[in-house]
Amino acid sequence: MQSTAFSPHDxxxxxSSAINHAQSLCAQRGVRLTPVRQRVLELVWRSHQPxxxxxxxxxxxxxxFNSAPPTVYRALEFLSEQGLLHKLDSINAYVGxxxxxxxxxxxxxxxxxxxxxxxxxxxxINLALKVSADQHGFEIQRHTIEIIGTCKECIDKPSxxxxxx
Amino acid sequence: MQSTAFSPHDxxxxxSSAINHAQSLCAQRGVRLTPVRQRVLELVWRSHQPxxxxxxxxxxxxxxFNSAPPTVYRALEFLSEQGLLHKLDSINAYVGxxxxxxxxxxxxxxxxxxxxxxxxxxxxINLALKVSADQHGFEIQRHTIEIIGTCKECIDKPSxxxxxx
DNA sequence: TGACAGTTGTTATAATATAACATAACATCC
DNA sequence: GGATGTTATGTTATATTATAACAACTGTCA
Numbered sequence: 610m611q612s613t614a615f616s617p618h619d620x621x622x623x624x625s626s627a628i629n630h631a632q633s634l635c636a637q638r639g640v641r642l643t644p645v646r647q648r649v650l651e652l653v654w655r656s657h658q659p660x661x662x663x664x665x666x667x668x669x670x671x672x673x674f675n676s677a678p679p680t681v682y683r684a685l686e687f688l689s690e691q692g693l694l695h696k697l698d699s700i701n702a703y704v705g706x707x708x709x710x711x712x713x714x715x716x717x718x719x720x721x722x723x724x725x726x727x728x729x730x731x732x733x734i735n736l737a738l739k740v741s742a743d744q745h746g747f748e749i750q751r752h753t754i755e756i757i758g759t760c761k762e763c764i765d766k767p768s769x770x771x772x773x774x
Numbered sequence: 775m776q777s778t779a780f781s782p783h784d785x786x787x788x789x790s791s792a793i794n795h796a797q798s799l800c801a802q803r804g805v806r807l808t809p810v811r812q813r814v815l816e817l818v819w820r821s822h823q824p825x826x827x828x829x830x831x832x833x834x835x836x837x838x839f840n841s842a843p844p845t846v847y848r849a850l851e852f853l854s855e856q857g858l859l860h861k862l863d864s865i866n867a868y869v870g871x872x873x874x875x876x877x878x879x880x881x882x883x884x885x886x887x888x889x890x891x892x893x894x895x896x897x898x899i900n901l902a903l904k905v906s907a908d909q910h911g912f913e914i915q916r917h918t919i920e921i922i923g924t925c926k927e928c929i930d931k932p933s934x935x936x937x938x939x
Numbered sequence: 940t941g942a943c944a945g946t947t948g949t950t951a952t953a954a955t956a957t958a959a960c961a962t963a964a965c966a967t968c969c
Numbered sequence: 970g971g972a973t974g975t976t977a978t979g980t981t982a983t984a985t986t987a988t989a990a991c992a993a994c995t996g997t998c999a
Binding site for chain 1: 945946947950
């Protein structure tokens with residue numbers, strides 16, 4: 610099975626590769642990945658668990674960055690416009706995008722046990738959405754597709770309460 | 775083409791039928807559709823435009839109902855549990871459910887021009903979601919599926935700015 | 940240099956949602 | 970009918986998420 614956010618992996622590699630990717634993309638597009646923007650992106654990538662705006666704000670504050678809400682919301686807006694992260698509407702949290710060079714709106718699996726998110730890019734889902742929209746003569750601009758449940762790792766791993774008799 | 779929230783129709787019929795439906799369902803289930811709960815449901819159904827919690831609160835206040843946030847959030851929670859309405863996470867608004875007897879999570883078309891919402895129940899979408907989840911060994915509990923764009927009526931109807939030279 | 944665009948700082952506030960505890964209404968059992 | 974438990978509502982306060990508005994700074998390039 611392919612590697613996902615849910616399965617164990619060298620996550621520091623995810624972070625550094627995401628940042629490198631972002632740097633080159635921004636350079637290429639002539640937009641500025643300023644220190645606060647880059648730091649927000651790193652913080653978002655620190656785990657595969659989506660992170661809230663005010664959590665980011667607290668982390669920035671600890672590091673001596675300016676820490677008023679507009680700072681982080683502006684950074685999130687920029688990163689989102691550049692396709693470097695996605696917002697998860699069902700939980701008001703943000704997660705890094707693995708594939709920022711091609712603008713897209715992802716589909717997400719959100720695990721309620723480990724709180725990690727895995728982005729999907731399913732052509733089946735896209736097609737199903739398109740067929741439904743077409744049936745109604747509806748023109749799609751964007752979408753929010755979030756599947757909430759339990760990931761394989763958390764299903765397989767007995768919970769603490771099940772371990773203790 | 776079938777009738778939808780987007781197309782013109784006798785909406786007072788939608789409202790009264792939704793309320794009748796809700797009354798019999800609640801009776802059947804032995805739960806109480808109290809005055810404030812019923813009024814919230816009516817307000818939600820007043821248009822096919824999803825309505826926000828604080829709009830509901832303001833409407834209740836005008837009518838002499840208690841109007842502190844918990845009042846409306848409790849009613850929304852009850853109605854949601856009973857499958858009588860759905861929350862749209864992408865816009866923090868609530869919309870009546872046409873088919874409350876069978877518990878389900880809907881798929882929605884949201885028009886950004888007329889702000890109306892149409893619930894879909896597409897087996898294609900459900901299947902596509904299930905296939906994607908299965909591929910990852912992921913067990914679905916619920917989902918948020920919202921397609922944002924422009925409805926047929928708003929595409930066909932030239933906008934005001936296009937009408938004036 | 941100065942003019943402009945873009946970015947950041949700062950203060951205030953809007954919008955959405957819940958915690959916590961008190962009171963009231965209803966149900967039921969004796 | 971009164972005691973009791975459960976459900977629903979009232980009330981106050983506060984948490985959480987997000988944006989408006991305007992000032993100041995920074996980089997760029999004519």
